[in-house]
Amino acid sequence: MDIIRGSENIPADLQGVFATIGNFDGIHLGHRHIFQRMMEEAEQEGCKTVVISFDPHPKMVLHPDRRPFYLISSAEEKINLLREIGIGAFLVIPFSLEYSRTTAREFVRDMLWEKLRIRKIIIGHDYTFGRGKEGNESFMAAEGRRLGFAVEAMNAFCVGKEIVSSTKIREAILRGDVRFAAALLGRPYNLSGRVVSGERRGLELGFPTANIEANKELLPPRGVYAIRCLLGGKSFDGVVNIGVNPTFAGGKLSVEVHIFDFHRNIYGEILDVLFVERLRAEIRFESPEKLIAQIKRDTVQARALLS
Numbered sequence: 001m002d003i004i005r006g007s008e009n010i011p012a013d014l015q016g017v018f019a020t021i022g023n024f025d026g027i028h029l030g031h032r033h034i035f036q037r038m039m040e041e042a043e044q045e046g047c048k049t050v051v052i053s054f055d056p057h058p059k060m061v062l063h064p065d066r067r068p069f070y071l072i073s074s075a076e077e078k079i080n081l082l083r084e085i086g087i088g089a090f091l092v093i094p095f096s097l098e099y100s101r102t103t104a105r106e107f108v109r110d111m112l113w114e115k116l117r118i119r120k121i122i123i124g125h126d127y128t129f130g131r132g133k134e135g136n137e138s139f140m141a142a143e144g145r146r147l148g149f150a151v152e153a154m155n156a157f158c159v160g161k162e163i164v165s166s167t168k169i170r171e172a173i174l175r176g177d178v179r180f181a182a183a184l185l186g187r188p189y190n191l192s193g194r195v196v197s198g199e200r201r202g203l204e205l206g207f208p209t210a211n212i213e214a215n216k217e218l219l220p221p222r223g224v225y226a227i228r229c230l231l232g233g234k235s236f237d238g239v240v241n242i243g244v245n246p247t248f249a250g251g252k253l254s255v256e257v258h259i260f261d262f263h264r265n266i267y268g269e270i271l272d273v274l275f276v277e278r279l280r281a282e283i284r285f286e287s288p289e290k291l292i293a294q295i296k297r298d299t300v301q302a303r304a305l306l307s
Contacts, residue, residue, distance in 0.1 A: 001079075001082060001086075001088065001090055002090070003092070004089060005092045006092075006093065006094060007115055014050065014089060016047055016117050017042075017048045017050045017116050017117075018048070018118070018119055018121075018122070019049070019112065019118045019120070020034050020050075020051055020052070020123060021052040021123060022034075022052075022053065022127055023053060023054065023057055023058070023166075024051065024053055024078065025072050025073060025078075026073050026166050028164055028165075029164050029186045030124070030157035034154050035049075035082075035087060037122055038120075039085075048089060049087055050088060050116065051087050052093065053090070054093050054095040055075060055093070056095055058095050058100065061097060062097075069217060070170050070217055070218040071216060071218060072166060072173075072216075074215055093111075101131050102130060103134065104131070104139055105130070105143070106130075107129060108135070108147070109147075113149070119149060120149060120150035120151070121140065121152075122151075122153075124154055124156075125137065125153050125155055126156075127153075159184055162183075168184060169184050172184070173189055174221065176221045176278045177278070178220055178225065182275070187274075188274035188275050189274070190274045191214045191273045191275075192212075192214075192270060192273070193212030193255065193273075195210045195266050196211050197267065198254060198256065208263075209241070209256035210256070210257045210271055211254055211255065211257075212271050212273070219255070220242060220275060222242050222243040222281065223243065223279070224239055224240070224282070225240050225275050225277065225278050226279055226302035226306055227273050227276055228276060229272060230271070231266065231269065231271055231272070232269070237303065238257055238302070239257075239279070239298055241258075241282070242255050242282075244282075255273070257271060257273060260299065279298055279301055279302060
């Protein structure tokens with residue numbers, strides 16, 4: 001997959017393409033439905049495919065006061081997912097306050113038509129673009145008729161009776177319903193991070209943990225989760241605790257991973273945590289012994305669930 005950063009770097013041979021445009025946070029099943037349609041039609045016509053997106057996320061620029069800002073996928077993760085899907089090119093447009101003043105007509109004329117000479121663009125049914133969100137499905141269709149490219153707006157994609165959306169996935173993760181989030185994503189929600197030194201309380205309790213510096217602000221609520229984790233290309237089962245260690249009067253939020261039947265030192269390595277199921281909320285125990293007893297119950301429950 002070609003990664004193109006900025007319209008000025010679009011190669012001259014990237015013309016007559018099938019395209020789609022959006023923020024595509026999470027690369028969820030609804031996004032994949034659009035990509036699949038685009039790729040199938042492009043293959044029939046012998047054309048290249050381009051996914052157009054923006055960085056940073058427009059809301060981060062237009063509403064910088066909103067913190068934390070919850071993104072489902074990091075920029076690196078988004079690229080990796082698009083590459084796995086088989087997209088031909090990923091065009092990343094730098095987004096700024098100045099760029100936000102671009103009108104919908106200017107965007108279609110300058111980017112989609114003059115730069116890419118698109119054959120067809122496929123968008124989500126509710127996608128809006130341009131200054132003041134003036135561009136929508138009907139506007140794009142009118143521009144397509146005027147300039148000579150096809151436009152298709154895909155209906156909402158559903159899992160059962162649930163419409164798949166990035167907003168619903170974020171809300172599910174924030175309330176701890178990681179199973180529901182995975183059903184809409186088409187894969188478990190994940191966090192990645194480098195393993196760093198912690199308080200070593202897990203080791204003292206007989207359950208060594210790897211503390212990670214999470215790469216996202218979007219964290220499930222405090223509690224214990226059954227997980228799978230990826231390390232060095234291999235998959236392991238385990239549990240993760242997100243919390244402040246209230247039994248020991250902790251104060252700093254940490255993400256602590258206990259990998260089952262694992263004894264290697266992995267400080268400094270990158271661990272990818274895939275959330276499977278929430279087991280319980282964070283609890284303050286009266287003694288370390290009661291905490292140990294609960295951790296044992298957590299691991300038995302997680303092993304059964306993951307098996």
